[in-house]
Amino acid sequence: MSTTAKVGVLALQGDFREHCAALRRLGASASEVRTQAQLDGADALIIPGGESTSMAKLMDAYGLRAPLQAFARGGKPVWGTCAGLILMASRLEEDRPQPLGLMNLAVRRNGFGRQADSFEAGLSVCGVPGGPVRAVFIRAPLITETGPGVETLASLESGEPVAARQGTLLASAFHPELTGDSRMHRLFLDMIPSGGAS
């Protein structure tokens, strides 16, 4: 058991506290990241749910774009949920915001519709034992294309991919941080070389 890995959670806007709480429930170290110095101190990073346009504006206003790209390209694990998935994509179907281009994914923001079309569903996720997770989709992004190196980990009954992995990068269109079920966080911690926790 190792509890040495430090997981940063990008805390510009959104539900970063819920991610920190989920990590701590697993015994991992979680810290909020708002500056490059805080990012440099982390072994892995979660980009939480929130408003992707707000997060992108703040990311650029505080000079975090290049450091985030360097962090991921240096092989440190990064997981994006919902807005985080949007920011990790290589291409969006809209002209804004500008994503980080970390994963070979094309994404349509609000691809399932507005809030009226937000939903919950049971979802089997490859690599997550113990039966389906309860997945909450809030104005969720739609993955319209997966490129080379991307493995789909979960799809809806209607076929849309909603969780994907590419090497040390993980993305989910839903919000495991909202349900109290920490199994997706466990999956992410297991991607950290030094081991996230017990």
Add this chain to the structure above:
Amino acid sequence: MSVNGTYDGRERGTFPVKAGLAQMLKGGVIMDVVTPDQAKIAEDAGACSVMALERVPADIRADGGVARMSDPAMVEAIMRAVTIPVMAKVRIGHFVEARILEAIGVDYIDESEVLTPADEEHHVWKHDFAVPFVCGCRDLGEALRRVGEGAAMIRTKGEAGTGDVVEAVRHMRTVMKQIRRAQGMGEDELTAYAKEIGASLESLRETRSLGRLPVVNFAAGGVATPADAALMMHLGADGVFVGSGVFKSGDPSDRAKAIVKAVTHYEDAHAVAEASKGLGAPMVGISARSLAPEQELASRGW
């Protein structure tokens, strides 16, 4: 589409889905806008959502008369202009205005004391709607009554359209103080306290164990500067509504960006100082203390 209607294995309009959107807005600023152009300015400044309405509270206050739900065509025009969530207001208790906004697909409904109440006894029974609601409160009992009716998000009321933060501070401090009080109580005391503040024992018990409201709680009503916004975050707000404060000021775009930055970095006084520099004239405002009782919006709602 019905509430909790299931097809494709998808359950829409559930409480986790309604309360979940508020979770995504946290740490953000929701701005009042009256035109699609203002909505775009707000979105470009980093607002996490906009409130579409015909008149900002300062103008509603100045104009007098009956304030109602905005023209749905105007709300739809704002929905088309931006990709962030769009909220709109209905009068307290006016469930038909709420059905209209639900039908056109707004992302959140504010059952708001800023509009003239349609019912002086009942609020909308919000559990029957698939669209989520945010409601105002001045204290813990009022907040928990609204949650009991199905509100998926709470905001402290403050005194809208004044540019005076004093009532927002009073209401946020009251809610937080009452939560801390409940945390020190045993079951027998909690039962008496539930009766005193007019909340259900069940919801008060949940609040006590969480150490916070069961739903996201924003601050509203009188926030005009980056410092005001950061103050409300320090007092425990999950985010901030800015009504008249942005578009009644000298340079709305710069002020909007500055307030967004102050909310993100509220704990960093240097960042709030930077955000506060050279913003031009804030909204002129009126002291909340100078209002006659009938001019107070916060006392609407029960």
